[in-house]
Amino acid sequence: DHNFPLARMQSELLAAFKRQESRPSQLQHNIAAALTRIGWYHIFEFVTREGLSLDMAQPEMKCAIEVDGPFHYLKRNGRRSTE
Numbered sequence: 001d002h003n004f005p006l007a008r009m010q011s012e013l014l015a016a017f018k019r020q021e022s023r024p025s026q027l028q029h030n031i032a033a034a035l036t037r038i039g040w041y042h043i044f045e046f047v048t049r050e051g052l053s054l055d056m057a058q059p060e061m062k063c064a065i066e067v068d069g070p071f072h073y074l075k076r077n078g079r080r081s082t083e
Helices: 007-021 026-036
Strands: 043-047 051-056 064-065
Touching: 026 064
Parallel strands: none
Antiparallel strands: 043 051, 051 064
């Protein structure tokens, strides 16, 4: 256990993660609506039993979609990351 110090804090970290409120983007809402229109029915903001939040999921099919809009690729100063 001393090799993995975060393992001891797993339940505390998971509880903190679960307390965070999700804030879906407009892009995420638009994609979810488009998927529904074409017949891909899903659960919006599905939370797994491990505590992971998936943007859109069909848990029975073990299928999920994560939407990373343009802000995922910008640095804090608003410029595009080149890393």
